[in-house]
Amino acid sequence: VEDLNMGIEMIEMPIVRESDGLAMSSRNAYLSVEERKKAPILHEAIKYAADQVRNGRRDAFKIKREAIQIIRKYPEIKIQYFEIVDEKSLVPVSKISSKVIVAAAIFIGKTRLIDNEIVNIGDKI
Template sequence: MLVHTINEVREQVKAWKKEGLSVGLVPTMGYLHEGHRSLIEKAVSENDRVVVSVFVNPTQFGPNEDYDDYPRDIEKDYDLCSDAGASLVFNPAPDEMYFPDRCTTVNVEGLSKGLCGAKRPVHFGGVCLVVSKLLNIVTPDRAYFGEKDAQQLAIIKRMVRDLSMDVQIVGCPIVREADGLAKSSRNTYLSADERQAALVLSRSLNKAKAAMEDGMRNASEIYKVISDEIASEPLAKADYIEIVDSETLQPVETVEKDVLVAIAVFVGKTRLIDNFTYRV
């Protein structure tokens, strides 16, 4: 079922809950790929009904970012959702989600300052706003997010905890192409040469992971392993390379607890992200 209004979603979810059915939510910005399918299938396996939202959220894009160019294909998205077992696809227009005179914001301080937040200052405020709205609209038992957006996942978990929201946030592993590139809707922006160059993200992280497994613990040395590999690819330019505490997202000098190793890299004009968590 494809719906476009908040009232339609609420009426359907109320009917399900009246039957005693559990509800899962998979928030997306559309142009779905196998990574999204894995989230939907996980949700289907753990809930009686699953709602997938398909909404390119304007509030999480800053000036000169790719909101207008972000790929959209609701018919293809709906087919993937149906095939993966979703019960309802919610595809609202921006004016359905946001009042023109809205004045409420949702911000998670601290966790949103570094990594992608340092480069995209409005991004996570927009993410928190839309996710909080979707959680209020759908009232799911569980909501599913990909670990590729590791900072987003940490921020949403903290928001849900701090605001006492009655929902379980479930993180799901990164899904990759056969050659290692993390699946992303933005991969469609890459030319053939850029697509090959983009492999430097997973390659640099794999080298760092191998070095850490061999005993490397100094964050600056881990940084250099990644930086040198990215620098070896002419079409790639690092936006950031960070080794941070996996819970607080604060930079570490030495790996003594679980850490998130996260990178953002421009390949041509396309900004891609990737990461892994190293558990001590």
């Protein structure tokens, strides 16, 4: 929007979540009962990574590796991507020095779930 000078204002809004943290989505209806029980692991891993950034850690590679291990608790879940990216450019970062987005996509069975969290490095938990 900014690069193309579109005259549109982007407003960040919180993601609406189920009580267990899973982002509300029509895709959730495709999950079996067992898959649905495992689905909140996506948000758990993203929240872990975001909390690490808020707590002052800046090595994106190490944070990402640890967060992926949380998802690997369920080997049947396939990780499509798990990234920590610059909030404006969406380019993956190695050292966190400004606002970032922790973003991920996984497959549980045939259902693709996506989620993200925007993190200001000055925020505290």
